[in-house]
Amino acid sequence: MTSTIRPLKQVLKFHNNKSSYIKSFNHLGSGSNTSTLTSSPSSLCNTVFSTNNNKANGLASISTTIYPKKRFLIGQPTHETHPHLLKENELVKHITINEFKERRNKLLESFEIGNIVVLFTPPEPMMSYDIPWHFRQNTNFYYYSGFNEPEAVLVLEKTSNMDHVSYMFVRERNPARELWDGARCGAENVKKYFGIDYGHDIKDNNFEELIQLLTRKCSDKIVYTHLVQWDRLLSKLHSSQFKLYNIEGFLQKPRMTKSASEIEAMKQSGAIAGESFEETMKYIKPGMNEYEISAFFEWNVKKRGAQRMSYPPVVANGNNANTLHYVSNNDLLVDGQLVLMDAGCEHWGYTSDITRTFPINGRFTEAQKKIYDAVLDVNKRCIAKCVQGESIDTIHRYSVELINEHLKRLGILHADNPSTYVNYYPHSIGHYLGMDTHDTLDFGYGVYLEPNMIITIEPGIYIPLEDVNVPQEFRGIAIRVEDDVVIAKMGDSPIVLTKNAPKEIQHIESIMNNK
Secondary structure (H helix, E strand, C coil): CCCCCECCCCEEEEECCCCEEEEECCCCCCCCCCCCCCCCCCCCEEEEEEEEEECCCCEEEEEEEEEECCCCCCCCCCCCCCCCCCCCCEEECCEEHHHHHHHHHHHHCCCCCCCEEEEEECCCCEEECCEECCCCCCHHHHHHHCCCCCCEEEEEEECCCCCEEEEEEEECCCHHHHHHHCCCCCHHHHHHHHCCCEEEEEECCECHHHHHHHHHHCCCCEEEECCCCCHHHHHHHHHCCCEEEECHHHHHHHHHECCHHHHHHHHHHHHHHHHHHHHHHHHCCCCCEHHHHHHHHHHHHHHCCCCEECCCCEEEEHHHHHCCCCCCCCCECCCCCEEEEEECEEECCEECCEEEEEECCCCCCHHHHHHHHHHHHHHHHHHCCCECCCCHHHHHHHHHHHHHHHHHHCCCCCCCCCCCHHHCCCCCCCCECCCCCCCCCCCCCCCCCCCCEEEEECCEEECCCCCCCCCHHHCCCEEECEEEEECECCCCCCEECCCCCCCCHHHHHHHHHCC
16 A cells, blocks of 8 residues: 655655664665665656555565656746747846846946836737737837746836846736746746846736835936836826836847847848748749738748748739738739748847748740849848948948949939839838847937847839839839848948848749649
8 A cells, every 4th residue: 555645855764573773764675575676866857756565575665756857947948948939148048147137238338327217018909808818028128037928017226337237026826826827927036037136926917115215315306217107106106206218229228239149139030941942932822812922931930930920911913012011911822923022030039030022933034034134233231331430321322323333224213204213112222120120210320330239131123003104114123132131330331130031033933843
């Protein structure tokens, strides 16, 4: 008969016919009348022991049952729970706790000792009555904390020119809610996992503890923050007479120049999206629906480890591509037409943004080649200009010069055509790229570029089907070629993060016809 459950070092009592003795059970030696126990380390399992009196030989027999130890979850992956995703020192992929601390210190360099910065992230938005959208953390909150749950507040107090004290208010652990929605971090874990000095629970949407902290720390009632929409919190701050100053620009500025680990993250994002473009080129054929191509691409990026798409993808057959942000994706792919595909993925908080234009049947027509070669030439020559001291504006002006030359050479701009280049190239050469697809929007395109900034280079030529001023062979053709580029030091070559996405005509045709 099996006895009651005992822990690992339970003292067991053994009997024989003549005497009894006590033995602390750490391990049993081998032998005919003893059993040998092999178990996993206690960090990986729980071991349950039971004893069974063996009257035949007067010894107790020991049976064991090994149960996997329940993993301690905090609401997002950790090295302990997901060692296949994160290294021992990583808080999120590629980024360590120390780098997050350094980001907070760098942010506070612009503030005076005693100033208080408050960042927050609101409740997850709902797509219908009680069905949430897939949660994506507020970019600034994620950049400075690495924390990936909704309804949290980060308070930073600058205590000296070299240091600060951090507080984080998070949803309290709630077994009833966690049963439905998954694990929460809880205040008791923010120091260990996120390097935050003090953790506090937000209980039942009650901000009293936060208000008390701010009241103690802000004698002037001034709070520096980003005005994210969280009505309940903002109402509480206003009713407590705090003055809120928007520091969005201060929050974005450090994000413009990427660290080595951030560049590594964006290389990974670009590689995943680039490989998925190649797979999509192999897959596509006439008669498919645009949304099927969109779904196939999304499946490919997620198969390679991306968490989500960077933005709703554009999959535009033929003349549909003359709508720059065409996202209907519900038309059929026509033999002989091009498909313009603008898509990217988000990998651990860092985005990629790629556009490729390729023939649905695997072969460019001569007219398509002429427009494509012009756009690709501008793409390559503008990438070479991605060095420190330039700006998106100066590179754009250079792209306009090149586009004008090509449009005139191809007979698209001519004496009898009242149009100008802007009718065929209506957008900028690119934008900043990082944690958001259109990143750091508070900064204009006249900012001088510095090494390790990342921008897109995306020239295009778009010729509406109904434009009678253009040679007929070009009507309805729309082509864009877009890459993600790391700004280089003067004298160095820029790094193209999206080089895995084929863009040479011969390479594209080879891929599509040798599946």
